[in-house]
Amino acid sequence: MGKAKASRGLKDNEAIAIARTIRISPRKLNLVAAMIRRKKVSIALADLTFLRKRIAYTVKKTLQAAIANAENNHNLDVDSLLVAEAYVGKSMVMKRMHVRGRGRTSRIKRPFSHLTIIVRDMMLEEEAIHGSKN
Numbered sequence: 001m002g003k004a005k006a007s008r009g010l011k012d013n014e015a016i017a018i019a020r021t022i023r024i025s026p027r028k029l030n031l032v033a034a035m036i037r038r039k040k041v042s043i044a045l046a047d048l049t050f051l052r053k054r055i056a057y058t059v060k061k062t063l064q065a066a067i068a069n070a071e072n073n074h075n076l077d078v079d080s081l082l083v084a085e086a087y088v089g090k091s092m093v094m095k096r097m098h099v100r101g102r103g104r105t106s107r108i109k110r111p112f113s114h115l116t117i118i119v120r121d122m123m124l125e126e127e128a129i130h131g132s133k134n
Contacts (some may be wrong), residue, residue, distance in 0.1 A: 001048035008037065014084065015070035019062040024055050025111040026088045032059050033086040033115065040065055042117060043082045055122045059086075066117045076121040084120035088113055 010016060024031065032055055037046040041063065048060040063083070070076040091112035097105045 010118065011120075012074070012075065013117055013121040013128075015066055015074050015076060016116065016118050017066035017069055018114065019058060020059055020066075020114050021091050022055070022113045022115060023110070024058075024113055026090050028053075029055055029059075029113045029115060030088045032056055033088050033117075034065065037085050039083050041078070041083060044083050059117075062115055062117050065117075066119045070121070071121050072096070075094040076119075076125060080121055080123040081119045082122050083117065085116070085118040087116055090114070094097050112120050 032048075032051065032053055033046060035051070036059070036072050038048070044063060045060060048056045048063065067081060069076060070081055071078050089113050093112065094110040096108040096110060098108050
């Protein structure tokens with residue numbers, strides 16, 4: 001007698017990838033996440049490849065994981081995928097001490113973030129809206 005199986009939180013034409021505890025502040029990470037929202041995955045990957053920010057590599061890996069999940073786990077077409085959502089959440093904050101003058105100290109906060117990317121197959125969504133043309 002265990003718990004009943006939880007239903008899938010996403011639609012049938014969506015796939016998700018989550019990167020947890022990324023060593024960057026959520027504010028900086030959200031700048032990169034906002035750049036790829038509502039873009040085709042091929043364009044988003046090209047943008048992340050040539051973006052000159054340190055965190056772009058981690059965001060690109062998470063996007064590639066979402067694409068692989070869509071292809072392998074949900075049998076979605078990679079060419080018609082779109083970045084439906086890309087959002088950032090706060091994680092833990094490490095507190096450190098910095099030695100100052102006259103025997104004093106000050107606190108350093110090192111924030112961490114979570115990144116969630118959801119990709120959606122647009123062809124399946126259009127078929128559901130317009131119906132099949134048979």
